[in-house]
Amino acid sequence: MAGPPALLLLFLTFSLFTFLTESQLAYDYYAKSCPRFEEIIQETVTNKQITSPTTAAGTLRVFFHDCMLNGCDASVLLSSTAFNSAERDADINLSLPGDAFDLVTRAKAALELACPNTVSCSDILALATRDLVSMVGGPYYKVLLGRTDYRISKSSNVEGNLPRPTMDFSKIIQIFTSRGFTLQEMVALSGAHTIGFSHCKEFKSFLYNDTHYNQRFAQALQHACENYPKDQTLSVFNDIMTPNVFDNKYFQNLPKGLGLLESDHNLYDDPRTRPFVEMYANDQNKFFQDFAKAMEKLSVYGIKTGRRGEIRRRCDAVN
Numbered sequence: 001m002a003g004p005p006a007l008l009l010l011f012l013t014f015s016l017f018t019f020l021t022e023s024q025l026a027y028d029y030y031a032k033s034c035p036r037f038e039e040i041i042q043e044t045v046t047n048k049q050i051t052s053p054t055t056a057a058g059t060l061r062v063f064f065h066d067c068m069l070n071g072c073d074a075s076v077l078l079s080s081t082a083f084n085s086a087e088r089d090a091d092i093n094l095s096l097p098g099d100a101f102d103l104v105t106r107a108k109a110a111l112e113l114a115c116p117n118t119v120s121c122s123d124i125l126a127l128a129t130r131d132l133v134s135m136v137g138g139p140y141y142k143v144l145l146g147r148t149d150y151r152i153s154k155s156s157n158v159e160g161n162l163p164r165p166t167m168d169f170s171k172i173i174q175i176f177t178s179r180g181f182t183l184q185e186m187v188a189l190s191g192a193h194t195i196g197f198s199h200c201k202e203f204k205s206f207l208y209n210d211t212h213y214n215q216r217f218a219q220a221l222q223h224a225c226e227n228y229p230k231d232q233t234l235s236v237f238n239d240i241m242t243p244n245v246f247d248n249k250y251f252q253n254l255p256k257g258l259g260l261l262e263s264d265h266n267l268y269d270d271p272r273t274r275p276f277v278e279m280y281a282n283d284q285n286k287f288f289q290d291f292a293k294a295m296e297k298l299s300v301y302g303i304k305t306g307r308r309g310e311i312r313r314r315c316d317a318v319n
């Protein structure tokens with residue numbers, strides 16, 4: 001077992017690593033090299049969200065899936081090649097919506113015109129996510145910039161690193177805590193399900209034998225998913241009360257049996273997470289504060305800076 005000096009050394013090395021990585025980041029990282037960066041993201045995001053209102057939720061989920069696997073390094077944006085099956089083609093990622101990828105492509109195109117070879121795809125995704133969350137009513141938070149993009153993206157690395165609604169709840173918790181997120185942060189982040197939707201395949205099998213659903217809600221869901229699997233595109237809003245608004249209704253729904261996914265129900269049923277669900281259901285400000293802080297933390301999770309990554313010219317292909 002490591003003794004106190006070894007532990008201290010380990011701690012100092014870890015702190016130094018964190019310091020060195022984060023010290024290369026800055027809120028105004030592009031102030032000189034690409035002064036219109038934030039404005040271009042804002043413009044692209046606004047246009048896209050107005051024409052395709054599902055973009056906000058889609059982008060938030062893409063960002064979450066990128067960060068959880070090896071850090072926020074835009075590896076989820078890479079397309080597969082003849083030699084490599086990329087993260088994006090892992091089955092859990094097949095439902096990531098095209099609108100989110102399209103948004104990044106548009107922003108990148110505009111940025112390459114304004115300041116070629118300067119802005120990373122991972123910074124674009126991080127800032128676009130922040131802008132979209134606040135556009136649909138969620139909290140605004142600061143995003144450190146200066147990430148570089150990673151060229152390794154393998155579908156075979158995905159399984160077990162992203163939560164699935166069918167997973168044992170302790171396994172879901174472990175996915176977050178093993179990355180340094182507390183239970184409270186996990187619950188706050190899960191509040192992302194206040195927007196967006198889920199395909200019937202993600203919850204249909206629970207509808208008939210899960211007692212956590214409100215009965216009428218379960219019947220309505222059975223009806224909505226009647227034609228699945230014939231029509232695999234069938235989907236339902238995650239938050240049936242205010243599906244397009246980022247608020248704390250998702251947490252208010254859970255005690256009433258109005259959660260959609262098995263994992264949503266578990267957040268309320270498990271005594272380890274229930275107190276946080278109750279707290280956020282009662283206090284939207286607290287939810288916003290905690291969600292913002294947890295997103296700031298997620299946004300720098302496992303990121304690469306300097307020569308550990310690259311600035312990709314196209315976000316879907318390595319240079």
Ligand code: HEM
Nearest residue numbers: 057058060061064095163164165189192196197198199263
């Ligand atoms: C706690 C464990 C979680 C599980 C098991 C889970 C699972 C899922 C599933 C199955 C869907 C439906 C996808 C589809 O059918 O297209 C979904 C949607 C979504 N998830 Fe999660 N998720 C979790 C946590 C999170 C977190 C932490 C975030 C973000 C910080 C997030 C953001 C979203 C968003 C925004 C959507 C809607 C996507 C859209 O409308 O396109 N999820 N999630």
